[in-house]
Amino acid sequence: KAGVTQTPRYLIKTRGQQVTLSCSPISGHRSVSWYQQTPGQGLQFLFEYFSETQRNKGNFPGRFSGRQFSNSRSEMNVSTLELGDSALYLCASRHGTGQGVAGYTFGSGTRLTVV
């Protein structure tokens, strides 16, 4: 079955702009999480959505936001981009219910470069 799909794969933006990243989870997965990976901070949790509701949020400024649609697809948005937002943004999905403690499946990520 298809994995987690993230688009676009690469993105270059200018400081001050905003960006929207997209994630399509595995079919049937209702939980979608977002992570940021940088060389300095490693992998850091941004937020998790389940059934269109944000149910957990990491320690990031309000410039980082997300949403989930009724088909479980998710988007994250970063406004007023800063150079430090350059990172690999990863999306992960899991079933959320029924399978209990099933692990996450990650996408290949979107590499954002802010110039």
Add this chain to the structure above:
Amino acid sequence: DAKTTQPPSMDCAEGRAANLPCNHSTISGNEYVYWYRQIHSQGPQYIIHGLKNNETNEMASLIITEDRKSSTLILPHATLRDTAVYYCIVRVLNEGSQGNLIFGKGTKLSVKP
């Protein structure tokens, strides 16, 4: 969430078993041990998880000590494609619960020919 400690790097000869240790001395009774790996420029890949008993799947084996304060991930016959950063994560990820993975720095495993 319990904190984990892993060696920063390890080497392994191709074809030999790779044994990756993880200490989690503050683990609580309902926390699972998860292992993920990340091959360069890709998203992390789930490997295996366990609560108390040893577990085995097509990728690896997970050995958890009786007191649950440490565990070892075993790749029985390492190949060059197993070169990656391996993360040991301790977390409660029950059905319906808030779930996020807390990644440490992991162990960079280099499999050499």
